[in-house]
Amino acid sequence: MSQELDTAPASDTDQAKAPRIVVAPSPHLSEGSFTTRRMMLDVLVALSPPVAVSIWVFGWYAVVQLGICVISCLVAEAAFIAWRGRAFTLGDGSAAVTGVILALSLPWSTPWYVGFIASFVAIGIGKVVFGGLGQNLFNPAMVGRAFVMICFPAALGAAAYVLPGSPLSIVTQATPLTALKQGLVESSDVLSLLIGNTNGSLGETSAIACLLGGLYLCLRRTASWEIPAGTILSVAVISGAGYLISGSSFLHPLHHILGGALLFGAFFIATDPVSSPLTVKGKWFFGLGLGAIVMLLRLASGYPEGLMFAVLLMNAVTPLINRFTIPDPVGGPVPQRN
Amino acid sequence: MSASPLSTTGPGTFPRGIHPPEAKELSASGKIEVLPTPKEVKIALLQHTGAPCEAIHKPRTEVEAGAMVGSSEAFVSAPVHSPIAGKTAKTCSVTLPNGRHVPAVPIKATGEQLEGDALFEEIFGGEWPTSGLERYSADEIRTATREAGIVGLGGAAFPTHVKFAVNPEKPIDTLLINGCECEPYLNADNRLMIEAPMPMISGTMLAARAIGAEQMVIAIEDNKPEAIAAARKAAEGSPVRIQPVKTKYPMGGEKQLIPAALGRIVPTGGLPLDVGVVVMNVGTATAVARAILRGKPLTHRVVSVSGRGIVSPKNILAPVGATYQELIDLADGLTPDAARVIAGGPMMGFALGELDTPITKGTSGIVVLTEAEVRERNETNCVRCGHCVDVCPLHLVPTRIALASRARNWDLAKRYHMMACMECGCCSYACPAGIPLVQLIRTGKASAPRA
Numbered sequence: 001m002s003q004e005l006d007t008a009p010a011s012d013t014d015q016a017k018a019p020r021i022v023v024a025p026s027p028h029l030s031e032g033s034f035t036t037r038r039m040m041l042d043v044l045v046a047l048s049p050p051v052a053v054s055i056w057v058f059g060w061y062a063v064v065q066l067g068i069c070v071i072s073c074l075v076a077e078a079a080f081i082a083w084r085g086r087a088f089t090l091g092d093g094s095a096a097v098t099g100v101i102l103a104l105s106l107p108w109s110t111p112w113y114v115g116f117i118a119s120f121v122a123i124g125i126g127k128v129v130f131g132g133l134g135q136n137l138f139n140p141a142m143v144g145r146a147f148v149m150i151c152f153p154a155a156l157g158a159a160a161y162v163l164p165g166s167p168l169s170i171v172t173q174a175t176p177l178t179a180l181k182q183g184l185v186e187s188s189d190v191l192s193l194l195i196g197n198t199n200g201s202l203g204e205t206s207a208i209a210c211l212l213g214g215l216y217l218c219l220r221r222t223a224s225w226e227i228p229a230g231t232i233l234s235v236a237v238i239s240g241a242g243y244l245i246s247g248s249s250f251l252h253p254l255h256h257i258l259g260g261a262l263l264f265g266a267f268f269i270a271t272d273p274v275s276s277p278l279t280v281k282g283k284w285f286f287g288l289g290l291g292a293i294v295m296l297l298r299l300a301s302g303y304p305e306g307l308m309f310a311v312l313l314m315n316a317v318t319p320l321i322n323r324f325t326i327p328d329p330v331g332g333p334v335p336q337r338n
Numbered sequence: 339m340s341a342s343p344l345s346t347t348g349p350g351t352f353p354r355g356i357h358p359p360e361a362k363e364l365s366a367s368g369k370i371e372v373l374p375t376p377k378e379v380k381i382a383l384l385q386h387t388g389a390p391c392e393a394i395h396k397p398r399t400e401v402e403a404g405a406m407v408g409s410s411e412a413f414v415s416a417p418v419h420s421p422i423a424g425k426t427a428k429t430c431s432v433t434l435p436n437g438r439h440v441p442a443v444p445i446k447a448t449g450e451q452l453e454g455d456a457l458f459e460e461i462f463g464g465e466w467p468t469s470g471l472e473r474y475s476a477d478e479i480r481t482a483t484r485e486a487g488i489v490g491l492g493g494a495a496f497p498t499h500v501k502f503a504v505n506p507e508k509p510i511d512t513l514l515i516n517g518c519e520c521e522p523y524l525n526a527d528n529r530l531m532i533e534a535p536m537p538m539i540s541g542t543m544l545a546a547r548a549i550g551a552e553q554m555v556i557a558i559e560d561n562k563p564e565a566i567a568a569a570r571k572a573a574e575g576s577p578v579r580i581q582p583v584k585t586k587y588p589m590g591g592e593k594q595l596i597p598a599a600l601g602r603i604v605p606t607g608g609l610p611l612d613v614g615v616v617v618m619n620v621g622t623a624t625a626v627a628r629a630i631l632r633g634k635p636l637t638h639r640v641v642s643v644s645g646r647g648i649v650s651p652k653n654i655l656a657p658v659g660a661t662y663q664e665l666i667d668l669a670d671g672l673t674p675d676a677a678r679v680i681a682g683g684p685m686m687g688f689a690l691g692e693l694d695t696p697i698t699k700g701t702s703g704i705v706v707l708t709e710a711e712v713r714e715r716n717e718t719n720c721v722r723c724g725h726c727v728d729v730c731p732l733h734l735v736p737t738r739i740a741l742a743s744r745a746r747n748w749d750l751a752k753r754y755h756m757m758a759c760m761e762c763g764c765c766s767y768a769c770p771a772g773i774p775l776v777q778l779i780r781t782g783k784a785s786a787p788r789a
Contacts (some may be wrong), residue, residue: 019647019676023689025777027763028680028707029358029522036718036769092718132720134771223726271577273723278735280727322738329732329758331593331606 024228036133040093042222043268047100050208050264054104054202057170061108062202066100068112072119073099080128094133098122101141101268104203105261105308107160108171114155118144134317138315139275142308149308158304161199175200176259177304180250193258203268204261214267223271226280230293231266232257238295262294265307282318282325290314345601346512346553351584352594355731356764357588358522358685360561365525365644365651370533372477372655373668374456375451380432381407381418382708384440385698386489388414388498393443395430399705402451404635406487407443416497419489420655424448432696435681435688442696445659458655461638462534466627468576471543477502479548479630486569486629487699488636491621492516492590493529493682496702498626501616502548508611514599515542517558517565517620518583521683524703525618526642531558531565535572538620541627542578549616554578556620557599561585572670587685588762592617594731598788606758621702636699643669645684647676647706656697662704677709685763715772726765726775732758736765740775744781751782757784 077095081088089095102122106115122144129137149156158178163171174181176189176198192198196206204210217223235256242251245282256262270276270290277286290310297306384390391408401407401420409417412697420426420443427444434440484499484625485637504510515538519527531538536557546554556573558566560582569580583589583598591682595617602613618626637658644651649670656665662679666672674681680687681697684705697704726736735754742750756779765775 017676019672021679021691021693022677023691023778024678024712025774026680026686026688027683027766027776028678028687028689028705028712030715030767030772031356031358032713032715035772036721036723037709039721039723039770132719134721207628220409220723221728222723274721276722277635278722278724278727278737283724310762326735326754327727327733329606329734329755330597331604331608331732331758333606334752334755334757335605335607 024084026184028232037092039222040097042220044093044100046213046217046222047097047104047268048202049212050104050203050206051100053196053206053209057205058202059168064112065106065108065110065115065202066103068115069103069106070096070099072116073102073123076120076123077128078125081132084128086132089132095123098127098140102144104264105141105145105201105269107156107201108162109163110155114152116150118150125238134274137319138312139269139272142269142311142315145308146312147155160256170197170199173199175304176255176281177298180255180259180304190254190258193255199257201261204264206327207258207263209259210263210267214263217267217271223267224273224276224283226283227270227276227287227290228266230284230321231262231270231291234288235295236290238292242299256295260298260305261307265311266290269307269311270314275318277318277321277325279322279325279327281327283322285321285325286314286318289317342452347581348598348601350582350598351586352589352598352731354729354733354764355586355588355594356729356767358376358767360526360585361522361644362528362561364523364646365642365653366528368525368529368652370458370529370640370653370655371668372454373657373660373665375422375447375453376657376660376664378444378446379408379422379424379429379657379692380403380442380444380635380661380696381420381659382432382434382440382442382696382698383408383418383429384698385418385495385658386416387494387519388412388416388500390440391415391418393429393441393596395426395443397426399426400448401426401445402425404637406635407445414497414500416484416489416499418658419487419635419637421659422447422451423762433692435690435695437688457638461539461628461655462624466536466540466631468539468543469696471540471547472631474544474547476548476550479544479626481550482629482633483626486625486635488622488625488629489699491625491639491699491702492619493686493700493702495698499619500619502545505611509614510549510551510611510616511614512553512555512600512616513542513546513549514596514610514615514617515554515556515596515620515623516590516617517556517562518595519562519571520559520585520587520590521685521687521703522587523705524642524683525644525653526640526702528562528565530640531562531620532568532626534599534624535568537624537627538569539572539576539578541623541625543576544630545616545618545626551616555581555599557581557583557595559583559585559589587764588731591731591760591762593760598671606755639699639701641665641697641701642703642705644703645706646708646711647673647678649673658699659696661694662690665697665704666693666706672706673708675708675710676706678707678712680705680707685767686761687766717773718771720771720773723770725768729764729768731762731764732760734759736775736779737773740765740778741780742772743778743785746785748786751786756782756786
């Protein structure tokens with residue numbers, strides 16, 4: 001500011017400090033503290049409980065995976081942006097968020113090059129080709145993960161999570177949903193699903209960590225609570241109904257809500273504002289639909305978990321949801337002039 | 339929210355909206371000061387919504403304080419009067435803050451003028467009856483209101499006598515007096531209610547007679563406890579009800595205040611009279627009382643001069659036609675970091691480029707913001723976070739309308755109800771990507787083909 005005063009044209013001593021008055025259209029105030037960057041920082045803060053649990057449970061595997069994905073995402077963003085000659089966008093923090101979410105959605109055993117490729121696909125095909133942050137149709141991290149899941153099925157399949165005889169005892173067991181699908185585990189394991197000392201993708205194991213971070217996001221209004229609420233409600237109703245009808249332990253609602261990537265996905269992935277609907281009604285549709293597709297995939301597909309595909313499917317119908325949930329203004333639609 | 343057309347009371351608030359820093363404390367306790375009579379005033383011939391006035395006098399005519407100096411035959415118009423005794427000069431042109439160039443009558447002060455406390459007493463002092471008003475017929479009140487040049491003092495400056503015109507198909511049952519002053523910084527209405535509540539009550543009852551309204555409600559935001567107390571005291575024994583409403587922007591908007599205070603919803607594209615309501619500002623009610631009971635025209639108004647860019651924020655009783663510069667000078671001028679001078683409030687007011695402009699009847703405040711407050715934000719892509727949706731008091735989807743307007747995609751903009759927007763600016767205030775949403779929507783409303 002002082003610089004501006006120094007370079008101001010010299011004039012009468014009385015006028016030297018005359019303020020510079022600028023005109024602009026109203027409103028003249030803005031909520032300066034609330035920016036896109038702050039939203040991304042909020043997500044990183046909210047991701048810290050799952051990150052901490054993943055490091056506690058998987059140790060160096062988690063640290064290395066996070067490092068690979070975050071650095072690859074940042075490099076990919078910088079490279080693609082430079083290539084397209086666009087303004088520098090690393091500062092908005094969205095690439096780092098994609099990196100952390102991607103890392104936390106991978107198994108501990110994922111080879112380094114898989115994380116690297118997933119990151120480049122996430123940023124390049126998931127985001128930059130659409131025109132960068134805000135323009136993408138799909139959640140970038142899920143685009144990257146889906147790509148490597150199809151290219152490297154062995155590295156991300158159910159078997160990738162398990163290594164018999166490993167010194168890390170947790171990874172000697174199957175993931176809870178796989179075990180459930182095979183009818184191996186009794187419902188007494190809810191406690192470990194809550195705490196997170198169980199096998200699974202890096203960030204999804206602890207329900208408490210996901211709830212903690214998720215509630216923070218909702219309280220900060222960075223995430224819309226309607227989406228996780230809709231997802232959880234839908235999963236609870238479908239699995240609950242199935243449990244009551246069939247009595248199968250595979251359908252116990254607590255396992256479906258607390259196990260697998262459901263809470264992690266509902267709070268951190270589905271709430272990505274860019275790829276989810278705008279209005280309250282639309283967000284409920286999105287959440288309820290997401291939960292329903294997760295249950296459909298878990299019960300009817302070959303995969304033990306269905307969150308990633310469910311998110312991508314709901315992303316694809318988000319423009320339609322937006323179109324069908326245009327709210328009526330207070331006082332009704334604008335009357336047509338004749 | 340109940341939407342019954344016969345509802346008489348509301349929940350005291352409306353869904354959504356924003357809470358910008360109120361910043362009322364800068365000038366809330368500043369007793370109204372009287373601007374010394376300027377050497378010259380410039381009376382703009384179009385200060386209201388409607389047809390402009392023609393100058394009545396030839397140049398160099400001596401006029402008394404309160405003499406009519408401009409009038410029009412048109413129904414939607416309001417005459418203008420000289421606030422001072424003086425001599426007219428040749429009609430000149432002034433540029434009002436809204437960008438309109440309008441003719442104005444300059445009047446040079448001559449002879450004895452009423453000044454200071456005596457002027458305040460003349461305008462607000464004395465007895466203001468709340469009984470025996472039956473002797474004024476509705477027609478008399480309407481005519482006197484027009485003759486006195488009264489327009490809405492909240493900012494839009496719509497001629498008040500037009501609101502008083504009775505439409506037999508749409509009977510009015512409620513007069514709602516708007517004492518919200520929901521714009522940050524402003525305290526003109528607040529101080530008026532604290533220091534001169536009696537003429538407001540008389541004026542409310544007179545206006546209600548003119549429109550045949552049985553229910554009279556004065557709605558005041560709950561961040562003005564002093565004004566609520568003063569109004570309650572003044573309204574004792576009268577049929578006027580004082581209703582506190584929640585402090586929230588834009589509570590002072592008709593389409594927010596009517597649901598909040600009365601529980602009725604104005605249809606999109608309609609007017610308050612569609613739900614049996616007429617809304618008037620507290621300053622307007624005061625002016626009506628003065629016109630009917632004292633026979634005096636609207637020549638002065640209270641203006642809040644506030645903001646962090648003003649050295650000594652205060653509330654000033656000023657003659658219409660004094661310049662912004664004169665009012666700012668009485669408040670000890672601008673600070674070195676002043677960056678924007680606004681006619682009205684910071685959410686919907688107009689930025690001024692030239693301070694040597696006369697104030698008009700609709701000038702509710704002069705707010706000066708500092709560089710830190712108006713620092714321009716870099717616009718980034720919309721991340722569809724929906725915060726604009728969460729704050730829009732009309733339940734629109736501002737980002738969709740704004741981006742459609744930018745792309746000149748009028749079909750899309752209309753599918754999202756662009757024309758329902760009232761341009762309150764909540765969306766731009768809340769947008770984390772710094773997108774000028776309401777500005778784009780405003781442009782769209784003006785550019786879209788009408789069909």
